[in-house]
Amino acid sequence: MSAHSATANLESRPEPVRREKLIPNGVMGMLMFIFTELMFFGGLISAHTIVRSQVAGQMWPPFGQPRLPVEQTAVNTAALMASGFVLVLTWFAFRRDPDRARIPLIISIGLGAFFVLFQGAEWVALLGEGLTMTSSTYGGFFYLIVGAHGLHALGALVAMGWAWYKLDRGQLTGHQLATISAFWYFVVLVWPLLYWRVYL
Amino acid sequence: MPVFALALLLLALLPDVAAACPVCFDARDENRQAFLATTVFLSLFPLGMVTGVGMWIRKRSREIGPDQEDGWE
Numbered sequence: 001m002s003a004h005s006a007t008a009n010l011e012s013r014p015e016p017v018r019r020e021k022l023i024p025n026g027v028m029g030m031l032m033f034i035f036t037e038l039m040f041f042g043g044l045i046s047a048h049t050i051v052r053s054q055v056a057g058q059m060w061p062p063f064g065q066p067r068l069p070v071e072q073t074a075v076n077t078a079a080l081m082a083s084g085f086v087l088v089l090t091w092f093a094f095r096r097d098p099d100r101a102r103i104p105l106i107i108s109i110g111l112g113a114f115f116v117l118f119q120g121a122e123w124v125a126l127l128g129e130g131l132t133m134t135s136s137t138y139g140g141f142f143y144l145i146v147g148a149h150g151l152h153a154l155g156a157l158v159a160m161g162w163a164w165y166k167l168d169r170g171q172l173t174g175h176q177l178a179t180i181s182a183f184w185y186f187v188v189l190v191w192p193l194l195y196w197r198v199y200l
Numbered sequence: 201m202p203v204f205a206l207a208l209l210l211l212a213l214l215p216d217v218a219a220a221c222p223v224c225f226d227a228r229d230e231n232r233q234a235f236l237a238t239t240v241f242l243s244l245f246p247l248g249m250v251t252g253v254g255m256w257i258r259k260r261s262r263e264i265g266p267d268q269e270d271g272w273e
Contacts, residue, residue, distance in 0.1 A: 038249065039245070039246060043242070050231070
């Protein structure tokens, strides 16, 4: 084949169509991270379920251990759910006009911060009542599961704070907001399961 | 055919209880149920997640044509 005919063959080929990504790289990476985290919490909850089923007489909390503040945490749970809902509104506002996403994003961060601070106050009260990591398996599981979730919430809040900083300077992209939102939705949606298994 | 019949006979007669996990047994019904439920949960959960994402990607792939915006921006 001569060089001329090879060039002609290439020129007669249809132009390649550039297809947009199905999922942005950041969101895909975050989804993979969330999968591992879901398995982590799934393992913790499974272990908790087994240990709880082995307690003689099904006495939970065990004798001498304080009862967890179910009602107060229900209010805190509502705040976290509201934060997730406001973040959905933030996304729609961002799609219309990024400037309009500032207020809902800061509300979502505020509700999330309320959740973490309230959890901290709850821990201080429970420590005062004698519930520690080593006081029983009940205490150990409580601090491990709820603490792991709290750390995730704290990390997600830092990321959302960074998103707000970028948004305020007009530098936040839709991919970045979607990636950070995916992590916060994970923190929000995994909590009702933890609340049901650990508190109720 | 005789081989198939022999295989069926062996399958029916040979299997026995395998005590593979010495801690996964307890006389209490609650504990056995907890082991069963968590085993099913941890087995199906990752499969469900992978299937869910696969279906979502397939849906997105059909939604966006080759020359359309991806909708993330």
